[in-house]
Amino acid sequence: MELQSQHFTRKAVAALAxxxxxxxxxxxxxxxxxxxxxxxxxxxxxEALRQHVKRIRRHSLDNLDYYLARFELExxxxxxxxxxxxxxxxxxxxxxxxxxxxxxxxxxxxxxxxTEETGLNDYLKRGGLEVIETDLGEYIIQQAGETPSHIVGxxxxxxxEQVRELFLEKHxxxxxxxxxxxxxxxxxxxxxxxxxxxxxxxxxxxxxxxxETGYSMLVTNEGNGDLCANLPRVLIICTTLDRILPRGEDAxxxxxxxxxxxxxxxxxxxxxxxxxxxxxxxxxxPLETHIVLLDNQRSDILASDYREMLQCIRCGACxxxxxxxxxxxxxxxxxxxxxxxxxxxxxxLNSLEDTAALPNACTSCGRCAEVCPADIPLPDxxxxxxHQQSQENIGSPRWRMGLRLHAWVAARxxxxxxxxxxxxxxxxxxxxxxxxxxxxxxxxGWTDQRDFPxxxxxxxxxxxxxxxxxxx
Amino acid sequence: xxxxxxxxxxLFVTCLADxxxxxxxxxxxxxxEQAGCIVDxxxxxxxxxxxxxxxxxxxxxxxxxxxxxxxxxxxQYVVAPSGSCAGMVCEHxxxxxxxxxxxxxxxxxxxxxxxxxxxxxxVQLDKAPAVMTELPTITYHDxxxxxxxxxxREQPRELLRKLCQxxxxxxxxxxxxxxxxxxxxxxxxxxxxxxxxxxxRNATATGAAMLAGGDLxxxxxxxxxxxxxxxxxxxxxxxxxLAGELYSPAIGEGE
Numbered sequence: 102m103e104l105q106s107q108h109f110t111r112k113a114v115a116a117l118a119x120x121x122x123x124x125x126x127x128x129x130x131x132x133x134x135x136x137x138x139x140x141x142x143x144x145x146x147x148e149a150l151r152q153h154v155k156r157i158r159r160h161s162l163d164n165l166d167y168y169l170a171r172f173e174l175e176x177x178x179x180x181x182x183x184x185x186x187x188x189x190x191x192x193x194x195x196x197x198x199x200x201x202x203x204x205x206x207x208x209x210x211x212x213x214x215x216t217e218e219t220g221l222n223d224y225l226k227r228g229g230l231e232v233i234e235t236d237l238g239e240y241i242i243q244q245a246g247e248t249p250s251h252i253v254g255x256x257x258x259x260x261x262e263q264v265r266e267l268f269l270e271k272h273x274x275x276x277x278x279x280x281x282x283x284x285x286x287x288x289x290x291x292x293x294x295x296x297x298x299x300x301x302x303x304x305x306x307x308x309x310x311x312x313e314t315g316y317s318m319l320v321t322n323e324g325n326g327d328l329c330a331n332l333p334r335v336l337i338i339c340t341t342l343d344r345i346l347p348r349g350e351d352a353x354x355x356x357x358x359x360x361x362x363x364x365x366x367x368x369x370x371x372x373x374x375x376x377x378x379x380x381x382x383x384x385x386x387p388l389e390t391h392i393v394l395l396d397n398q399r400s401d402i403l404a405s406d407y408r409e410m411l412q413c414i415r416c417g418a419c420x421x422x423x424x425x426x427x428x429x430x431x432x433x434x435x436x437x438x439x440x441x442x443x444x445x446x447x448x449x450l451n452s453l454e455d456t457a458a459l460p461n462a463c464t465s466c467g468r469c470a471e472v473c474p475a476d477i478p479l480p481d482x483x484x485x486x487x488h489q490q491s492q493e494n495i496g497s498p499r500w501r502m503g504l505r506l507h508a509w510v511a512a513r514x515x516x517x518x519x520x521x522x523x524x525x526x527x528x529x530x531x532x533x534x535x536x537x538x539x540x541x542x543x544x545x546g547w548t549d550q551r552d553f554p555x556x557x558x559x560x561x562x563x564x565x566x567x568x569x570x571x572x573x
Numbered sequence: 574x575x576x577x578x579x580x581x582x583x584l585f586v587t588c589l590a591d592x593x594x595x596x597x598x599x600x601x602x603x604x605x606e607q608a609g610c611i612v613d614x615x616x617x618x619x620x621x622x623x624x625x626x627x628x629x630x631x632x633x634x635x636x637x638x639x640x641x642x643x644x645x646x647x648x649q650y651v652v653a654p655s656g657s658c659a660g661m662v663c664e665h666x667x668x669x670x671x672x673x674x675x676x677x678x679x680x681x682x683x684x685x686x687x688x689x690x691x692x693x694x695x696v697q698l699d700k701a702p703a704v705m706t707e708l709p710t711i712t713y714h715d716x717x718x719x720x721x722x723x724x725x726r727e728q729p730r731e732l733l734r735k736l737c738q739x740x741x742x743x744x745x746x747x748x749x750x751x752x753x754x755x756x757x758x759x760x761x762x763x764x765x766x767x768x769x770x771x772x773x774r775n776a777t778a779t780g781a782a783m784l785a786g787g788d789l790x791x792x793x794x795x796x797x798x799x800x801x802x803x804x805x806x807x808x809x810x811x812x813x814x815l816a817g818e819l820y821s822p823a824i825g826e827g828e
Binding site for chain 1: 588591593594596614617620633634637640668717721753755756759762763764766769771794796801821
């Protein structure tokens with residue numbers, strides 16, 4: 102997908118101006134934390150599970166080479182073909198090659214953020230294939246020619262009315278009402294049914310790869326993943342190598358954490374484990390299965406100070422709890438992954454320079470880290486990215502120089518007190534009567550949207566010294 | 574007072590209280606003295622380095638952190654009328670610094686407190702230093718750093734009820750950021766303003782005439798936005814209210 106993150110602020114301002122869409126995001130921001138909290142409370146000791154899974158994820162990443170080799174061995178023994186893709190384009194060409202080997206014409210896809218990252222759909226379309234997204238949200242945005250606005254709910258930015266208009270326009274089904282949500286879901290279901298039956302290739306993602314068995318795990322609510330996996334002749338599982346876990350019970354631990362954090366459900370409707378192609382005695386399932394493991398910078402992240410980011414299980418809780426995500430909307434982030442996790446991942450998977458706004462789209466409020474099921478210190482990682490920006494002279498030199506000057510003066514208490522005393526005294530004289538300033542030189546960022554309260558009077562240090570001197 | 578068992582507190586004034594609102598620092602001294610503490614004010618303190626740190630200017634922030642540690646590490650207690658400034662010392666200095674400095678930072682973190690948590694949890698202040706004038710209903714704004722880094726939530730509310738016999742009415746979404754975020758509010762002003770508007774809407778919906786909080790950064794930003802939008806709510810630091818120092822106009826208001 103083309104990177105647009107340099108326009109974050111401009112896009113966010115535009116997103117705020119669309120009042121209906123902004124109100125829909127506000128409503129989601131009220132709703133999603135409540136359902137997550139209820140699920141967490143119901144679970145019992147959620148924190149213990151969180152720390153348990155964090156240890157598992159860390160252990161898996163620390164021993165990635167071992168578990169990857171084990172996974173490959175087991176998966177191959179199960180009859181899968183395992184491929185490694187170093188880059189996005191490598192994954193795309195591996196997948197297209199498989200499709201071409203089978204003279205495939207139609208691909209049915211389950212939801213996969215990894216293939217959004219690699220831009221697989223466009224690549225396959227250019228290769229002459231018809232690609233149908235089968236997750237309802239993904240299907241909607243594919244019909245609309247848009248990209249996901251949320252990693253769990255890709256079409257959360259769409260209203261019921263917009264989906265209705267879209268279906269009436271895109272589906273040649275004649276006159277019909279489509280008034281209720283169940284009408285809309287029903288229509289999508291019936292349209293998609295044919296695609297499932299016609300597809301030559303199924304492509305899905307994975308929420309976990311299990312080293313000891315070579316299985317992969319997928320959680321969905323619509324069952325579309327299973328149809329993609331079982332109806333077409335060939336199944337391709339596209340995921341990244343950091344999804345690896347040692348044992349089956351580790352995958353189910355991740356599942357318990359993931360689902361509650363993502364949607365507030367105790368279980369998704371479907372949790373599926375895929376072992377490999379149809380065996381001789383079996384009546385259904387794909388005849389051939391491929392697992393494509395994408396690296397795309399993950400090994401570099403593993404070797405960097407940002408390795409904790411690889412613990413992410415893609416639940417979207419950080420998005421749901423981030424007021425900046427709510428204000429801006431997912432599309433403003435300008436790439437595949439939005440919100441706090443996206444503001445860390447997007448610079449790491451692209452370039453720090455082209456994504457300069459993202460690490461700054463944070464007030465360090467810490468709400469994301471508080472709910473992150475993988476216990477990733479997202480505000481710390483974002484601050485570290487700002488540090489790296491500063492070291493590489495990326496971003497506004499005015500801010501950087503201003504802050505350095507402030508720190509330089511603050512490291513000289515005598516000078517600091519001399520200067521601040523005078524500045525505050527002038528501001529106080531000018532602003533005391535009205536109480537605040539509508540405009541102020543050197544503070545246009547502040548006064549753009551809010552008045553600048555006038556200082557109360559002389560500085561505390563000055564007043565305190567005067568009172569003390571009086572006493573002596 | 575020369576009681577040798579009295580807690581000795583070094584006041585970490587914070588630069589915003591020093592420059593923008595000295596009444597907060599004077600109120601803090603009054604409250605600490607009322608609680609029986611002996612208060613001193615290290616005279617060469619400036620800024621703890623939080624703005625630099627948040628901007629990723631770690632080198633500058635380290636210089637200021639070390640300066641702060643040197644100025645305060647001999648104190649018995651360090652108390653600041655700000656959750657984010659106390660959080661900077663307690664949570665972030667140990668992350669920012671290495672080696673011997675980290676050890677010194679950790680030692681300092683052990684004895685550094687935000688004002689209301691110190692008054693509530695350590696010295697258990699139960700009597701106001703002044704006869705209270707009648708106060709309007711108050712809604713309390715939790716600042717994120719205080720809430721999440723230091724776990725401050727009940728302490729200021731409890732003090733307001735106990736010392737001022739005032740009604741504290743909870744607003745919706747009290748755990749959501751007000752949009753200040755230090756330089757964030759000036760770097761992304763429109764997004765910040767939206768967040769502050771949400772906060773102000775939730776605050777005014779309670780019917781409270783006064784919004785209190787423990788962090789001047791948030792309060793200056795909220796008051797500034799309220800002024801800009803013509804929203805009538807009195808914004809004050811909790812220390813001023815607890816100490817009964819309400820002579821000066823509320824934040825952002827004229828004489």
